[in-house]
Amino acid sequence: MDTSTTRAFFPSMERINTRDHYLKIKKYMSAKSGVIYHRGGMTLTRDDTDVELDFRQESNFLYLSGVEAAGFHIVVVLENDTIYLIRPDRPKVEQLWKGIPEPDAALMKKYNVDHILLDTEVKDFLKELKPQIIFTLDSTNMDYNYIPVEYENRIDRTQLKNAIHEARLTKFPWEVTLLRYAAHISSYAHMSLMSYCGEKYRQKQVINEAELEAKFRWVCGKNGLSRQCYIPIIASGSRAAVLHYTDNDKSIPSHQHALVLVDAGGEYRCYGSDVTRTFPASTKFSDEAITIYNIVLKAQKAVLSRLKPGVFWKDMHDLVVRILCHELVELGLLIGNETELLQLGVYRAFYFHGTGHSVGLDCHDVGGKEISILDSTRKGSSLLLLQRPLDENMVITVEPGLYFNDVSIDLWTKDPAYKPYFNMDKVNQYRVVGGVRIEDTVLVTRDGIENFTVVPKEVHDIEALMQQ
Ligand SMILES: [Mn+2]
Structure with a gap:
């Protein structure tokens, strides 16, 4: 394209x-x-x-x-x-x-x-x-x-x-049109960053996060999205685990595990979009990166396939944490009984935000929202943004992630009460991945969703786009 x-x-x-x-x-x-x-x-x-x-x-x-x-x-x-x-x-x-x-x-x-x-x-x-x-x-x-x-x-x-x-x-048809357009153009901007990174990697050129931010804004601006819905997050390497990293001024590492997490969305006539993609700096995911990436993708797909009017957002969040927790146990990163781990909220060492939110004139849009308390020390506390069943014409994000954030890992693994649940050899093996988040902006329709986000997200599709 x-x-x-x-x-x-x-x-x-x-x-x-x-x-x-x-x-x-x-x-x-x-x-x-x-x-x-x-x-x-x-x-x-x-x-x-x-x-x-x-x-x-x-x-x-x-x-x-x-x-x-x-x-x-x-x-x-x-x-x-x-x-x-x-x-x-x-x-x-x-x-x-x-x-x-x-x-x-x-x-x-x-x-x-x-x-x-x-x-x-x-x-x-x-x-x-x-x-x-x-x-x-x-x-x-x-x-x-x-x-x-x-x-x-x-x-x-x-x-x-x-x-x-x-x-x-809930959105009027003209609002849906503007939101869809914002998400489509943002999707093209994300794709252009993947292509650009691939091209520069082949030319053996080191690039800076700032270049990607500029390119994202450029593709958006050229298509009428003169403003960003929020400051783009262009987080490479270990910074991918920092949720609101916005310095966007570091060189992108080129080692085999390095990922680039881009959380960015333009807004059109003040109607926004919120999209995240994570791709390999070297155009090819490492084995560790593929493993973590596909766990997150599995959780996202599970939610996307279930969304429709009447679904409770809390159930979707619970579904995500069940999948993440199960996979982390399978991987040997977490140790113990899954039910117990879920009750204790141990998965929050690696997933410490909500699964999505309403999007509209604001990125974290108003309506049906409860103040979220981002406090990893309050194990198992609610991070839910939407406390009501979904309805037709809502526009929401679905954005699970897994992060190897040093602060979070220390907080959990150095606490004697939680230490036994972690296999530190495995934690350190996967720490190099940094973080993965995959986020789509979608419209709830009468019987399901329309996904406004059209950026590839399968491992082979991302690699193909980057290696073109
Ligand atoms: Mn979001």
Whole structure:
């Protein structure tokens, strides 16, 4: 596949129907009167300078308004569903630097709203509306100076938030289109990294993780994904075991066991993707790497084949840890009775994150989520992100992994209570592999899934792509 060409088709932003987003949110609110007020993100500057930071709209505001630009607010009257978009006042002197703002008529058409106001008018306008209650979000962008002082005791900060989170959990068709596109392009970007690494290995050139990050961003950007959903993780060698490694500045080792773990996904119109692939730096997996890789792949496939509406995520996580634990015992790395090992949570020495999460406007999207506690010392504690049965039109990741993380291994194997469960000769034999994670972004359909991720993941397919 030619990953260097620009794809002719970019899904259009005009497909997004934010009025339907609002009506869905309203369905989840018990209140049928009052006013929604929410302020979008503002442009920030680098510390003590006038250099602007990259702006990315706050996701709840984007969901409600569709506006990607900074400085907007939104007011919605629940009784009659009238939507007021509030734009920043841009004086002539500022237009000199930032350009002429879009005319109000164009904004109304573009965002399907009923009226346009200026930010300087918000406070008086809210007073005029005389709402019984103002529903808002206690977000970082909230500025209570815009709310008339007499409404201080009539602000509800929870109902809107819960309703938006609920609404965002299942996707509209236009959201599915954008998410699918983001994942497809990210898939091509992953494939291009595999090819590039293979080519450079054949040319006996040492490459740096930074090159792979740049190439990933380039393939995404060329295809309209101008921003990443999160900072790419380009972790080679032992760094593959560091879950949130983002330095991306080390030379990629070329020894036979070295793997490159790339966890990266672009976002299109703020709709993201989350994809991980792990491939051999030398274009050929070592025996140890194949063994670990195929255990993770087996666990991922087991989950993917079972996903459909009604399935509980907790059961999928349990399935993954059962498979990992069983295979680690077979391999001789863990010693003991599998049931006991599972009860004690000993597998967490090598697998210490959840099996997946919702994806949408945020990489770890809102909705159906419980705060995860990443604490390896709390053996067996819940790391589950989704606590409800899956539903059609949810978009989620499936991302099992196995890691030989020195901190984690020490934590478990030096604890006298757990030491007997580990065969340290075997642990050290496989430690050279570093870490493996395989992550797909998938859509839950009526009777199964559509896998948005189209990067090869079988050992022979990855090797073939790299050796082409
Ligand atoms: Mn993920």
